Amino acid sequence: MRKVEDFSDWYAEAIENAGLRDKRYPVKGMDIWTPYGWRAMTLIDQRMREEMARTGHGEVSFPLLVPATEFKKESEHIKGFESEVYWVTRAGDNDLDVPLLLRPTSESAMYPIFALWIRSHADLPLKTFQIVNTFRYDTKVTRTFMRMREIHFFEAHTCHDTFEDAERQIAEDLEVMANLTKDLALAHLVTKRPDWDKFPGAYYSLASDALMPTGRTLQLGTMHQYRDNFARAYGITYEDVDGEHPYVHQTTYGMSERLLGAIVGVHGDDTGMVFPPAVAPVQVVIVPVLEKGKQEAVAEAARAVHEAIRGQIRAHFDDRDLRPGAKFYEWERKGVPLRVEIGPREADGKEVTAVRPDTGEKATVPKVDLAAGLSKILDRMQADLLEKSQQALEEGITIASDYSEAGRAITRFGWCGEEACGHEMEDATGLSTLGTPVPEESIRGTCVACGAETDTVVYAARTD
Amino acid sequence: MRKVEDFSDWYAEAIENAGLRDKRYPVKGMDIWTPYGWRAMTLIDQRMREEMARTGHGEVSFPLLVPATEFKKESEHIKGFESEVYWVTRAGDNDLDVPLLLRPTSESAMYPIFALWIRSHADLPLKTFQIVNTFRYDTKVTRTFMRMREIHFFEAHTCHDTFEDAERQIAEDLEVMANLTKDLALAHLVTKRPDWDKFPGAYYSLASDALMPTGRTLQLGTMHQYRDNFARAYGITYEDVDGEHPYVHQTTYGMSERLLGAIVGVHGDDTGMVFPPAVAPVQVVIVPVLEKGKQEAVAEAARAVHEAIRGQIRAHFDDRDLRPGAKFYEWERKGVPLRVEIGPREADGKEVTAVRPDTGEKATVPKVDLAAGLSKILDRMQADLLEKSQQALEEGITIASDYSEAGRAITRFGWCGEEACGHEMEDATGLSTLGTPVPEESIRGTCVACGAETDTVVYAARTD
Numbered sequence: 001m002r003k004v005e006d007f008s009d010w011y012a013e014a015i016e017n018a019g020l021r022d023k024r025y026p027v028k029g030m031d032i033w034t035p036y037g038w039r040a041m042t043l044i045d046q047r048m049r050e051e052m053a054r055t056g057h058g059e060v061s062f063p064l065l066v067p068a069t070e071f072k073k074e075s076e077h078i079k080g081f082e083s084e085v086y087w088v089t090r091a092g093d094n095d096l097d098v099p100l101l102l103r104p105t106s107e108s109a110m111y112p113i114f115a116l117w118i119r120s121h122a123d124l125p126l127k128t129f130q131i132v133n134t135f136r137y138d139t140k141v142t143r144t145f146m147r148m149r150e151i152h153f154f155e156a157h158t159c160h161d162t163f164e165d166a167e168r169q170i171a172e173d174l175e176v177m178a179n180l181t182k183d184l185a186l187a188h189l190v191t192k193r194p195d196w197d198k199f200p201g202a203y204y205s206l207a208s209d210a211l212m213p214t215g216r217t218l219q220l221g222t223m224h225q226y227r228d229n230f231a232r233a234y235g236i237t238y239e240d241v242d243g244e245h246p247y248v249h250q251t252t253y254g255m256s257e258r259l260l261g262a263i264v265g266v267h268g269d270d271t272g273m274v275f276p277p278a279v280a281p282v283q284v285v286i287v288p289v290l291e292k293g294k295q296e297a298v299a300e301a302a303r304a305v306h307e308a309i310r311g312q313i314r315a316h317f318d319d320r321d322l323r324p325g326a327k328f329y330e331w332e333r334k335g336v337p338l339r340v341e342i343g344p345r346e347a348d349g350k351e352v353t354a355v356r357p358d359t360g361e362k363a364t365v366p367k368v369d370l371a372a373g374l375s376k377i378l379d380r381m382q383a384d385l386l387e388k389s390q391q392a393l394e395e396g397i398t399i400a401s402d403y404s405e406a407g408r409a410i411t412r413f414g415w416c417g418e419e420a421c422g423h424e425m426e427d428a429t430g431l432s433t434l435g436t437p438v439p440e441e442s443i444r445g446t447c448v449a450c451g452a453e454t455d456t457v458v459y460a461a462r463t464d
Numbered sequence: 465m466r467k468v469e470d471f472s473d474w475y476a477e478a479i480e481n482a483g484l485r486d487k488r489y490p491v492k493g494m495d496i497w498t499p500y501g502w503r504a505m506t507l508i509d510q511r512m513r514e515e516m517a518r519t520g521h522g523e524v525s526f527p528l529l530v531p532a533t534e535f536k537k538e539s540e541h542i543k544g545f546e547s548e549v550y551w552v553t554r555a556g557d558n559d560l561d562v563p564l565l566l567r568p569t570s571e572s573a574m575y576p577i578f579a580l581w582i583r584s585h586a587d588l589p590l591k592t593f594q595i596v597n598t599f600r601y602d603t604k605v606t607r608t609f610m611r612m613r614e615i616h617f618f619e620a621h622t623c624h625d626t627f628e629d630a631e632r633q634i635a636e637d638l639e640v641m642a643n644l645t646k647d648l649a650l651a652h653l654v655t656k657r658p659d660w661d662k663f664p665g666a667y668y669s670l671a672s673d674a675l676m677p678t679g680r681t682l683q684l685g686t687m688h689q690y691r692d693n694f695a696r697a698y699g700i701t702y703e704d705v706d707g708e709h710p711y712v713h714q715t716t717y718g719m720s721e722r723l724l725g726a727i728v729g730v731h732g733d734d735t736g737m738v739f740p741p742a743v744a745p746v747q748v749v750i751v752p753v754l755e756k757g758k759q760e761a762v763a764e765a766a767r768a769v770h771e772a773i774r775g776q777i778r779a780h781f782d783d784r785d786l787r788p789g790a791k792f793y794e795w796e797r798k799g800v801p802l803r804v805e806i807g808p809r810e811a812d813g814k815e816v817t818a819v820r821p822d823t824g825e826k827a828t829v830p831k832v833d834l835a836a837g838l839s840k841i842l843d844r845m846q847a848d849l850l851e852k853s854q855q856a857l858e859e860g861i862t863i864a865s866d867y868s869e870a871g872r873a874i875t876r877f878g879w880c881g882e883e884a885c886g887h888e889m890e891d892a893t894g895l896s897t898l899g900t901p902v903p904e905e906s907i908r909g910t911c912v913a914c915g916a917e918t919d920t921v922v923y924a925a926r927t928d
Contacts, residue, residue: 024580025573026531027564032577035522035592042523058499059506063489063614064528064597065550070490083556086529088566090551091601100491102552109489113496116488128499133528133597137555150527 002270007214012144014264017333018273021144029142029149036334037260039281041152044259045131047183047279048154051176057127057156062109064133065100071108074233080200081105084136102135105254107201110157111234118248120239121161125169129156129253145261146218146464156253159236166225166249170206173223173253174438177208181220185276185385186210186262187393188220189410191435191459194422199252203227206438209461210389211396212265215409217434217461220262221255266389267358273335274358276385277378283314284354284374285331289324289343301347305340305370312371313378332357337381338374340365356381397459402448403428406460410434414445415458421449422458431460466734471678476608478728481797482737485608493606493613500798501724503745505616508723509595511647511743512618515640521591521620526573528597529564535572538697544664545569548600566599569718571665574621575698582712584703585625589633593620593717609725610682610928620717623700630689630713634670637687637717638902641672645684649740649849650674650726651857652684653874655899655923658886663716667691670902673925674853675860676729679873681898681925684726685719730853731822737799738822740849741842747778748818748838749795753788753807765811769804769834776835777842796821801845802838804829820845861923866912867892870924874898878909879922885913886922895924 003010015021020037033041052059065088072078086102089095103109110128118126134153142148156173160166174190181188188208198205202224209217228247231237237245267274277283288302299319306317316336318327324341331339339355346352351364354377365373398407401414406429413425415436422433425448435458442455467474479485484501497505516523529552550566553559567573574592582590598617606612620637624630638654645652652672662669666688673681692711695701701709731738741747752766763783770781780800782791788805795803803819810816815828818841829837862871865878870893877889879900886897889912899922906919 022577022580024577025527026534026576027527027529030527030529032527033525035524038523038525059502060499061497061502061616063491063494063496065491065494065614067490085556086552086564087554088550089553090563092547092549092603094601100550112490113486113488116486137558139556150529152525 003268004213007212007265010268010270011265014268014272014333015144018264018335020260020264020273023144027149029138029147031144031148033152036281040275040279041257041260043279043281044180044184045154047180048129048131048176048255051179052129052156055127055172055176057129057158060128060130061132062103062106062113062130064103066103066109068099068101070112071101073112074108074201074230076201076229078200081136084138086135086137103132104134104136105153105252106130106132106134106155106157107230107252111230111236114157114159114248115234115236118159118236118238121241124159124161124238124248125165126159127156127169128158129154143261145257145264148257152257154253154255156251158251159231159248160250161238161240161246161248163227163249166227166251169251170223170225173251174206176253177221177223181208182386183276183278184259184263185278185382185389186220186259186266187386187390189217189393189397189434189459190438192438193222193435194419194433194458196419196422197433197435199224201226201229203229207435209434209463210262210266211393211409212262212464213392214464215396215462216464217410218258218262218265218464220259221253224252224254226250226252266392267385268335269358271357272333274385275335275337277337277382280335280337281314282316282331282334282336283378284309284316284338284340285327285336286315286317286340286342287324287327287331288319289341291344294344294347298342298344298347302342305342305352305367308367309371309374313374328357337378340374400448401445406431410459410461412441412457412459413448414443414454415456416447416450416452416454417456418447418450421447424449425458425460429460430462432463434459434461434463467732468677471676471729474732474734475729478732478736478797479608482728482799484724484728484737487608491613493602493611495608495612497616500745504739504743505721505724507743507745508644508648509618511644512593512595512640512719515643516593516620519591519636519640521593521622524592524594525596526567526570526577526594528567530567530573532563532565534576535565537576538572538665538694540665540693545600548602550599550601567596568598568600569617569716570594570596570598570619570621571694571716575694575700578621578623578712579698579700582623582700582702585705588623588625588702588712589629590623591620591633592622593618607725609721609728612721616721618717618719620715622715623695623712624714625702625704625710625712627691627713630691630715633715634687634689637715638670640717641685641687645672646850647740647742648723648727649742649846649853650684650730651850651854653681653857653861653898653923654902656902657686657899658883658897658922660883660886661897661899663688665690665693667693671899673898673927674726674730675857675873676726676928677856678928679860679926680928681874682722682726682729682928684723685717688716688718690714690716730856731849732799733822735821736797738849739799739801741801741846744799744801745778746780746795746798746800747842748773748780748802748804749791749800750779750781750804750806751788751791751795752783753805755808758808758811762806762808762811766806769806769816769831772831773835773838777838792821801842804838822849864912865909870895874923874925876905876921876923877912878907878918879920880911880914880916880918881920882911882914885911888913889922889924893924894926896927898923898925898927
């Protein structure tokens with residue numbers, strides 16, 4: 001039960017034992033991506049690239065450095081970020097005339113260029129995304145994947161002719177998020193953040209939160225409706241059919257390496273990491289269990305199994321000169337979903353033994369059509385993990401009608417929608433407001449703060 | 465003939481007309497990757513990832529920022545780079561105690577960590593690579609792909625137990641380079657750079673150069689044998705079988721977005737860009753040629769052609785409401801290797817017409833097994849482009865026995881190997897030394913500078 005009792009230490013150890021990142025880089029908040037961790041991250045990136053291709057987004061890559069002059073154009077934006085920005089002030093032996101900042105996010109890099117790219121309604125919608133490194137000088141305690149100073153970041157930026165078309169984009173983003181969280185096997189709760197917690201410069205912000213075993217929520221992604229707020233600051237207009245030049249409406253959709261942190265936290269167990277098969281760098285590890293006099297036949301059979309499945313499954317053949325037990329333990333800590341053991345019996349016979357380390361379940365799988373047989377087990381495991389996560393989220397939500405009923409994780413209260421009442425609730429409970437649910441949930445009840453009748457609710461939780 | 469007569473302007477225009485980069489970003493030397501250009505670059509990256517997987521390199525991603533203290537450990541290295549470094553000196557409202565620099569290359573980020581990763585001979589060879597953004601404050605005139613301040617960069621870093629094993633790595637790198645240049649359809653000349661031009665800190669440097677239409681050479685990639693030079697600076701040792709702790713031997717292999725610049729320069733023609741099919745973002749564009757009364761049937765047939773090939777070929781169906789001629793011109797400027805025209809005849813018949821814009825060649829291809837038929841044309845085009853490039857390189861090499869025989873592009877002289885003679889040759893001819901050929905070429909001749917008998921040669925050229 002170490003994971004639940006001592007989550008913070010468990011989390012750091014699970015990542016270290018799985019070899020996902022190396023924290024020994026000599027700059028705080030900047031960890032090294034190992035080959036294993038990077039493979040996991042890029043598999044998630046790849047899923048997003050597929051979703052972006054499906055929905056007609058073009059992948060771009062904008063420069064990292066933003067001139068201070070561009071950054072200052074959007075005054076609300078800069079208020080939110082200026083204390084978190086890294087500044088390049090020198091190059092070679094020269095002091096720069098205009099300091100350059102390392103992007104915390106790319107609005108101020110992209111939007112002056114969008115103003116050049118967009119001329120008429122025929123250029124809209126403009127749908128782009130990029131996957132890049134971003135930087136935030138966060139002064140709080142840093143934590144691998146969760147709170148970093150160099151962040152592996154996904155950001156989609158779109159421009160639309162109307163507010164309504166931008167609204168359709170947000171709906172599409174929610175669908176993409178739903179598809180992705182399925183592959184991550186992460187149940188999530190989507191809310192509209194309260195006005196006092198929206199993204200700087202946004203008209204409104206939606207967020208997707210997962211529930212961690214600590215009872216805290218973790219933000220997985222955010223979708224922002226900017227309306228024409230940024231377009232006005234950066235002069236992004238288009239010629240409409242009447243020859244007028246209205247401002248475009250914009251949205252963004254952001255996610256980061258936190259997704260991997262959520263996977264560690266939600267699916268891991270006391271032995272360590274557990275990868276959902278859809279994004280596991282290694283889905284199946286093949287371990288020969290040698291026996292005196294049978295070594296050659298067993299090694300040969302294990303190699304044949306690897307050859308048979310490697311085109312269809314991300315498989316690894318562990319032929320190192322180590323005891324099988326040591327290998328089992330190592331791959332279990334790396335979170336590999338399925339282990340295939342090949343001993344003398346399997347070498348001679350028509351079946352192999354597959355073990356799910358997360359449950360200990362053993363299955364015998366026919367060698368004929370082996371990849372299909374193993375895929376079936378992987379698919380079930382994927383579904384099991386999602387269901388478990390879904391159940392934990394549902395059980396973690398408490399429906400409360402007064403402060404005393406607040407639960408250990410997420411609590412739903414009636415709320416009149418007034419900011420003052422929101423803050424009162426936060427003060428009284430020590431929780432943070434997540435927001436109002438998306439899609440909406442309608443009740444007949446009263447605001448937990450002022451007692452006024454209301455049909456709307458708010459979710460609140462301790463947040464990571 | 466504009467390309468040859470006015471290469472520099474032609475080059476910038478070809479890139480702009482193809483829409484590969486946008487130069488309007490307000491920081492000098494930092495261009496925007498458009499979706500089309502980024503797709504081309506990532507196709508090249510993907511080929512390198514395949515080669516790296518084939519040769520057992522693990523992909524890592526190290527932080528961008530390097531503490532000044534680490535950078536100063538390798539004194540020769542810093543001498544080469546310190547005038548080209550961007551410095552982060554401030555974060556939020558704080559001046560940093562230790563300034564951070566934006567990596568110009570990653571030795572000083574990686575090697576302190578390699579010292580932790582490597583404990584014994586069992587950890588060797590360590591073969592890693594990363595594809596990242598790097599930064600050089602180059603004060604010369606910037607040029608898209610060729611000379612940038614933010615550079616899309618490939619770098620492989622390996623550690624070995626012996627000098628000989630590191631030598632084997634260099635041989636493997638040359639094989640990888642040969643495979644890659646085949647896909648880029650770029651003939652190249654590999655030389656060992658003279659000592660005065662090797663990478664700072666290297667024992668020796670090999671380089672692969674392509675020949676541009678200007679007669680200048682362009683460096684495509686470099687492979688460095690470090691011996692234990694960096695290992696001594698960063699304390700990278702391993703425990704060998706005798707319990708001793710010798711230093712490791714290291715190599716690096718670097719390439720950049722220049723590869724794309726070379727493709728533009730070598731393959732482009734007066735109309736603009738020409739992509740080798742292997743790395744073309746769009747290999748085949750399908751353009752319906754509508755005719756009154758037949759619109760529906762033609763559009764339908766074009767769509768069917770797209771559906772039939774899209775799984776096997778990177779195909780785009782251009783169904784915009786534009787004249788076919790305008791589309792032809794646009795896609796030709798984008799360098800798409802093959803155009804399929806669907807008119808009423810093709811809609812009704814059993815064949816389609818495929819046009820190679822680079823030569824104007826037309827071919828009729830049966831609809832049955834269309835993807836295979838088009839692939840065959842693409843393969844021949846790939847081979848044609850490589851052969852053309854090979855021929856241009858061969859014709860560009862002049863074998864000279866004295867300065868007056870120097871050619872318009874690359875010249876080979878006899879050389880005794882003395883640095884003084886090399887510099888004399890450079891002064892007398894105005895050429896730069898590329899280096900001695902790899903594999904070696906043996907002659908019976910004399911040094912072009914001192915007249916001493918020698919069996920070795922040196923290549924020289926004007927370089928980009």
